[in-house]
């Protein structure tokens with residue numbers, strides 16, 4: 001058997017080093033502190049759990065996305081969590097089943113997927129977020145979207161774009177005013193994903209009726225007008241969804257760019273009537289996502305919920321939040337009380353352990369010369 005070099009990690013798993021590890025922790029702290037001010041209390045589910053309990057709560061959690069291991073203790077298959085929302089749902093449906101609703105919970109931690117995405121090679125990602133359990137109403141969506149924005153802004157993220165979507169729109173239309181056969185639904189969804197008008201029309205007149213949805217994409221207000229015109233043509237079938245989207249958009253600040261992609265479903269496998277993606281200027285791919293969904297309760301009923309998750313790793317990789325504090329070298333024999341004061345003022349101190357140490361080699365910009373810091 002060949003030995004594995006000590007520095008080699010499995011594909012898609014990596015170390016975070018200084019200063020990014022601290023930048024990541026700081027961003028997580030700021031986001032969670034902000035959501036806590038809105039009453040969201042933190043839960044810490046385990047990194048792995050029984051595969052069955054992880055996949056039961058959210059219908060879209062497909063077993064093939066999971067990294068699985070056989071637990072030598074229980075002899076059962078365990079899976080690493082690919083998304084903490086499912087775990088929060090399990091907690092809400094079991095241990096906190098009797099807690100008053102709406103229940104507001106927050107979380108942060110690594111999640112692991114079997115396959116990396118097309119945009120990023122990592123299989124382990126930091127995920128953090130908030131879930132509002134007990135409602136999937138428009139006011140719940142307003143709360144969740146605005147807290148997501150506030151938390152990102154408090155962490156220093158600028159140039160935020162929110163892209164709204166209606167994840168179950170095609171299903172709803174296919175079951176109502178624009179009927180489609182079983183196989184046709186999938187074909188229409190695929191062509192809408194590809195925004196391929198020609199291919200959509202080629203599936204026949206029933207499919208072609210969905211063409212205006214391709215046009216109802218882009219900057220929010222113009223796209224909403226096209227969606228309204230479409231709704232009028234199908235007997236006002238999606239008027240209530242449109243009113244919901246308008247109500248959610250209304251309180252969002254002018255500094256946020258809003259867009260609409262009503263049939264976007266990538267990443268919205270379990271969301272119901274409302275979904276949104278979060279982008280930050282200069283970063284490829286989403287940095288967050290959220291929406292409405294249903295949690296399966298122990299009694300078989302579904303409980304409505306609304307939430308968001310952030311994936312801040314792309315921001316951290318790009319150096320976001322990496323502003324390192326000033327480092328001060330403390331020579332042997334320094335005044336510990338003065339050093340404590342300076343730490344209180346924001347310095348990070350690096351204390352000499354032996355004679356002859358060089359503070360600048362420890363990346364210190366200053367050293368403690370008597371009572372005050374002096375630059376190298």
Ligand SMILES: N[C@@H](Cc1c[nH]c[nH+]1)C(=O)O
Nearest residue numbers: 085289290291307308309
């Ligand atoms: N956890 C979901 C987003 C979400 C949170 N709550 C509802 N939806 C995701 O990462 O795709």
